[in-house]
Amino acid sequence: MKEAVFETIKKALGKLNVKLEDEKISSFIEIPKDYSKGDFAFTCFFLSGIMKMPPHEIAIQIRKAIGNAPLEFSDIETAGAYINFFLNRKSLAYQIIKKIKKEGDNFGKNNGGKKEKTMIEFPSPNTNKPLHLGHLRNMSLGESLSRISEFNGEKVVRANLNNDKGIHICKSILAYKKWGKGKKPSEKLKSDHLVGNFYVLYSKKEKENPGIEKEVHDLLGKWEKGDKETVNLWKKMNKWAFQGFNETYKNFGITHDKEYFESKIYKKGKEIILDGVKKGIFEKLEDGSIKFDLKKWGLGEKYLLRADGTSLYITQDLYLAYLKQKEFKLTKSYYVVGSEQEYHFRVLFKILEKLGIPLKGLKHLSYGMVNLPEGKMKSREGTVVDADNLIEEMENLAKREISKREKISSKELEKRSHTIALAAIKYFLLKIDIKKDMLFNTKESISLEGNTGPYLLYSYARANSILKKSKKEVSSVMPEELEEKETELILKTGEFPEIIKKSYNSLDPSLIANYSYELAKIFNEFYHSLDVIGSEKEEFRLGLVDSFKQVLKNSLYLLGIDILERM
């Protein structure tokens, strides 16, 4: 439709003997923020220099030169320095509603990425402590980005790298060994929480007696040598950690297609480094260590292999990047990892580039930290918001709210409160710009009112309720006149495909989250100002409600949020 505006303007300018490049004209055609100002607008400020007239005068001149509005438009009017183009909204509305109806769950999909095979890695936890709020942000983002990519036609492999070895793991193992007394997970103590408790205990003991740090190193040494007792204990505790994680993943609606384990790859990658030395990219020092000079790119120097020939974190990451590619023939590979690791990934990608390993589409999907009013979360000190506890707390809150309103079976109560709790958490974590740090204030964040996940579910349930109660059939016949709220709602649903593309291109789910809220808000305004059931336009408005419901559903799907037919 923009072309029609363009042609109209170009013609009019021709009549006024104003010569402009097509691109320039096009760049001054914009979409007004407010529907009441039309569907397109042409700004005349920039012409004042050329035409030697005040901008509003120019607008009037151009409007005159346009003459009668072409068929596509219902109206063209000037407002100050703007020429506002109103599309024939009845036919536009009709087209949007028809399209949503026809495409349903596929509305907004496109296959722009159909040639892509993408691996998205998240949340890659350490196995020495349970998942916390930071992981919830990570998982919400990972799942949402996976769905957004799929919605745009990509094939997505959801992967997880389990950081199951290293000094931090040995800390919880040592604490268990010394003070665990053979304790086992129980109904009351989830297995990964048990492991986490010993990690906290270790930190406490270390403060009292810094000497035990040596014992941890000894333990790591034993593990690396394959000491039977140590390895068995490590296996046992890792199993507990994984069991607990799996419960949390399931509870949070996360699945993976591929699991990687650091313990299985940590020795690998040496060949890649040595190959780089042969090619003269890396430098071998006298003591045998290998390093890479990245000062050219402002990244300093980085060691790639220890003097004793053992691997470093970056070494195994190089290997894993290579392995992923080999196994899955990827065209893209994303890492959902916190912003604190930006430097690491810049170095990693630069090295891969220099090695000439044909890895395309590597990207660190960096997200900001989740902080508490008291400051940073620290697992060591136990000052974290635990994932399982938070979910449970939210469920209880939702249960209380539901019980105030309605008596339902306990099974239904469980289901609804769970869905509401997850919606609240996921929406809260996704609505904020991916790259920004965020503050989690327990009391304020755990709200079910206002700009929240439950608000969206509630709007959806209301729409559903109308459709259920009405005895009439949805009709595609357009009414004579459209009310303002009707127009707003239709145009907003029509924006959806564009939002999807934007969100896909910028890899940021917050655009969809904020769109969902705006959409639901308009629906609630519509709901309050106009009757559906019993109105003369009942059939038409049912169609409108149905479109809204569909678009909100698609939108929430992309955020990884399940819907409820009743609330």
Added chain:
RNA sequence: GCCCGGGUAACUCAGCCUGGAUUCAGAGUGCCACCCCCCUAAGGUGGAAGUCGCAGGUUCAAAUCCUGCCUCGGGCGCCA
């Protein structure tokens, strides 16, 4: 010291990429007032609340672009 990223109402955040509009720089929470005759009040309506960190610059036009500064966070290991 160097490299990233923030600083918009009391609080939490949109808007910034792609600079514009009339009375207003928007939401939510909180505060004040109002609305259940009617499709779920987890809702809607109105009000109070802002030197868009500071100072320059570019432009007909700057929250938005550029420079400097202030300030907060993160990062700069033969740790992971």
